[in-house]
Amino acid sequence: MVELLSVRDVGKTFGGLKALDGVSFGLAKGEVLGLVGPNGSGKSTMINVLSGVYRPDGGDVRLDGRSLVGAKPSAIAAAGLSRTFQNLQIFGGLSVRENVLVGRDCRLRSGMLGGVFGLGGSLREEREAKSLAADLLEKVGLARFVDAPPSMLSYGQRRLLEVARALAADPKVLMLDEPCAGQSQAEADALAVLIRALAKTGIAVIVIEHNMRFVMNLVDRIVALNFGRKIAEGTPEAIRGDEAVIEAYLGRRGHAERR
Numbered sequence: 001m002v003e004l005l006s007v008r009d010v011g012k013t014f015g016g017l018k019a020l021d022g023v024s025f026g027l028a029k030g031e032v033l034g035l036v037g038p039n040g041s042g043k044s045t046m047i048n049v050l051s052g053v054y055r056p057d058g059g060d061v062r063l064d065g066r067s068l069v070g071a072k073p074s075a076i077a078a079a080g081l082s083r084t085f086q087n088l089q090i091f092g093g094l095s096v097r098e099n100v101l102v103g104r105d106c107r108l109r110s111g112m113l114g115g116v117f118g119l120g121g122s123l124r125e126e127r128e129a130k131s132l133a134a135d136l137l138e139k140v141g142l143a144r145f146v147d148a149p150p151s152m153l154s155y156g157q158r159r160l161l162e163v164a165r166a167l168a169a170d171p172k173v174l175m176l177d178e179p180c181a182g183q184s185q186a187e188a189d190a191l192a193v194l195i196r197a198l199a200k201t202g203i204a205v206i207v208i209e210h211n212m213r214f215v216m217n218l219v220d221r222i223v224a225l226n227f228g229r230k231i232a233e234g235t236p237e238a239i240r241g242d243e244a245v246i247e248a249y250l251g252r253r254g255h256a257e258r259r
């Protein structure tokens with residue numbers, strides 16, 4: 001496999017806690033990878049390391065062969081990694097369109113303030129960004145809300161708005177942290193169709209999701225984490241029957257039941 005993204009031996013410690021412990025995996029162009037594991041297993045930490053929110057204590061992350069370790073989140077976004085957040089990051093004071101354009105910031109020479117509010121940015125850039133936002137909102141099914149405030153959107157629709165924003169950066173790798181949380185089954189199904197369509201255009205997608213039906217039907221490959229370690233990797237079929245994965249989920253559930 002020619003790797004678009006290479007994650008090698010990545011570690012991240014908080015205090016004494018190893019949130020990530022020597023995790024490696026690769027991702028090819030157009031591939032959809034599921035990152036699964038019980039709560040606290042390190043999934044969001046991995047996305048935070050990949051997007052530059054956290055610097056790893058060890059290991060390397062390479063996109064197209066270039067190391068991203070130590071780069072700022074804005075530089076990583078510009079290099080081609082975009083993400084959504086487990087806890088939504090919607091700006092209530094901006095319109096739906098403007099919320100999408102925030103994601104375009106890394107591609108605009110004049111920056112977001114210029115692009116969105118016309119403060120000295122090029123008119124052409126501004127117009128292009130606006131039509132891009134409309135296209136992306138159309139793609140995620142939110143075209144009718146383009147000029148509305150985000151308060152008009154349901155929780156599930158806000159997740160789609162975050163996806164549109166992440167796409168505005170024109171990513172090579174799109175990382176979605178629990179995109180189905182709060183979505184109806186119909187919304188999740190529509191999101192799965194969208195993700196497959198994006199992958200077909202060559203975008204690689206990493207998706208963290210607890211909805212196993214969603215993951216199993218969507219992804220090409222799964223990486224399973226437990227206590228910050230990779231415990232399994234393989235096709236959905238292989239992971240479904242993997243002893244270590246079953247043990248990890250059952251073990252935690254057993255723990256919760258005993259409390």
Ligand code: ADP
Binds near residue numbers: 014018041043046
């Ligand atoms: P997941 O997304 O798989 O549920 P996380 O990556 O959020 O798990 O968390 C992995 C572990 O790291 C957890 O024990 C969590 O409490 C801890 N952790 C995550 N972020 C921080 C942080 N900023 N400071 C301290 N501990 C953290």
Ligand code: MG
Binds near residue numbers: 044045
């Ligand atoms: Mg998480």
